[in-house]
Amino acid sequence: MKKKTLFVTGGGSGLGAELVRAAHRRGHHVLCTGRRAIADLPSDFPDLPYLSCDLASAGGAQVTADWVQSHLSGRRVDCALLNAAAGYFRPLSAETPEAISEVLTLNLDANIVLAHRLSGNLEGGTLALIGSVAHKGAAGMPVYSASKAALDGFGRALAQEWRGRVAVRVLHPGPIATGMSARAGRKVDLADRLFLSPRLMARIILDAALAPRGRDRQIIGYLRALRGQILPLGRQAA
Ligand SMILES: NC(=O)c1ccc[n+]([C@@H]2O[C@H](COP(=O)([O-])OP(=O)(O)OC[C@H]3O[C@@H](n4cnc5c(N)ncnc54)[C@H](OP(=O)(O)O)[C@@H]3O)[C@@H](O)[C@H]2O)c1
Numbered sequence: 001m002k003k004k005t006l007f008v009t010g011g012g013s014g015l016g017a018e019l020v021r022a023a024h025r026r027g028h029h030v031l032c033t034g035r036r037a038i039a040d041l042p043s044d045f046p047d048l049p050y051l052s053c054d055l056a057s058a059g060g061a062q063v064t065a066d067w068v069q070s071h072l073s074g075r076r077v078d079c080a081l082l083n084a085a086a087g088y089f090r091p092l093s094a095e096t097p098e099a100i101s102e103v104l105t106l107n108l109d110a111n112i113v114l115a116h117r118l119s120g121n122l123e124g125g126t127l128a129l130i131g132s133v134a135h136k137g138a139a140g141m142p143v144y145s146a147s148k149a150a151l152d153g154f155g156r157a158l159a160q161e162w163r164g165r166v167a168v169r170v171l172h173p174g175p176i177a178t179g180m181s182a183r184a185g186r187k188v189d190l191a192d193r194l195f196l197s198p199r200l201m202a203r204i205i206l207d208a209a210l211a212p213r214g215r216d217r218q219i220i221g222y223l224r225a226l227r228g229q230i231l232p233l234g235r236q237a238a
Contacts, residue, residue, distance in 0.1 A: 004210065005029045007068055007077050009055065009114070010084030012036045012045070014178035015130070018202030019081055021046060026206075031071050033064050034084070055084055056102045061110040065117035077121045079209050082111045083130040087144025089186035100143050107147035112154060122166045128209035129155045131172040133219060140186065148172075152217065159216035171208055174221035176201050196225050 006023050010016035012034025023030045024046040033051040034041075041050065051067045054060050068077065085107045088099060115127055134141055135148035155170035162168055175181065177195035182188050204220055218224075 003027050003029065004078035005031070005072070005075065007031045007033075007080045007118075009033050009064070009082050009110075010035075012041050012050070012052075014180060015173070015176055015198050015202055015205075016081075016083040017042065017045065018198045019083060019206060020048070022199075022202045022206050024048060031068055031077075033067070055110040056086075056106040061113035062117070064110075065114055068118060069121065072121055075121075076123060076125055077118060078125040079128060080114065080118055080122060080125070081128045081130065081205075081209055082114055084110070085130065085132075085144075085147070086180075087134075087141055087147070087184050089140050089144075089181070089184040091140070092142045095143060103143050104147050104150075107144070108150050108154070111151060115154075115158065119162075119166065124166070126167040126169060126209055127155075127158070127162075128205070129168070129170045130205070131155070131170050133172050133174050133221060135172060141184070144184070156216060167214070168216060169209060169214055170217045171205055172217065172219045173201055173205065174219070174225075194222075196222070200225055 006028050008016055008020050008030060011020040011032035013036065016034065020030055020032050031049050033053055035052065035054050037052050038050055049071055051064060053064050055064065087103055087107070088095070111129060129151055131151050132148045134145045135152045137149070138145045152170050155168055159168035175195040176198050177192070178198050181192070201220065204224060208214055208218055208220065
């Protein structure tokens with residue numbers, strides 16, 4: 001496969017870090033942003049351009065887009081994987097205006113700003129928006145679900161608007177064992193044993209994002225993951 005230039009948000013940990021590692025192993029050129037400082041990246045993190053920036057802060061997405069464009073110097077980004085997100089597992093009555101704003105800014109607004117700012121650099125490439133099966137409305141996470149439902153709508157609209165110029169794919173993973181759910185405040189239970197491996201999920205998402213053709217919206221749950229584990233003969237997992 002031809003080496004490509006990829007941009008990943010939330011790439012310093014969780015699914016994003018696995019996306020970065022998988023893309024780097026395949027020899028792609030990866031630009032990566034995350035909230036944590038460079039010093040806090042995992043010790044085995046690949047040596048590649050990394051920007052520490054809070055995407056929920058005012059102007060964070062603009063700063064990030066400027067940084068990406070400064071690295072591209074007019075070249076194309078073949079695939080932008082907008083993956084950074086957060087959410088809280090609690091009823092709406094327990095939310096605060098600050099937390100609601102943070103989740104909507106990070107999960108939705110920042111992605112719209114990045115798509116808007118990078119549209120010229122994405123010509124001929126792919127914008128992959130990492131959604132969630134929660135976009136259908138997950139009990140206990142009303143604000144997070146709303147942000148992912150809105151991201152789904154944004155992606156559907158943009159896929160039509162940009163068809164023939166930029167492929168837009170909204171990829172909705174099922175539960176992943178990154179610890180996000182527990183950090184969001186959900187009590188760990190037996191269901192957590194069924195959460196999918198971040199490494200496997202990253203491989204499937206990367207394949208879905210880089211495939212020359214694919215549906216605009218894709219659910220990546222257990223069945224898809226199972227199919228992903230049964231590799232075609234002779235193909236190596238990356
Ligand atoms: N885990 C699941 O069960 C699950 C299921 C469906 C969909 N998803 C989606 O998959 C994607 C990755 O989730 P994950 O499981 O990897 O979650 P995660 O482990 O919590 O990672 C979230 C990533 O987003 C970054 N991030 C958080 N707040 C940020 C901010 N204010 N500014 C910039 N970056 C920020 C984090 O950076 P730092 O670590 O540097 O703070 C981290 O790299 C998300 O879009 C999530 O909604 C996850």
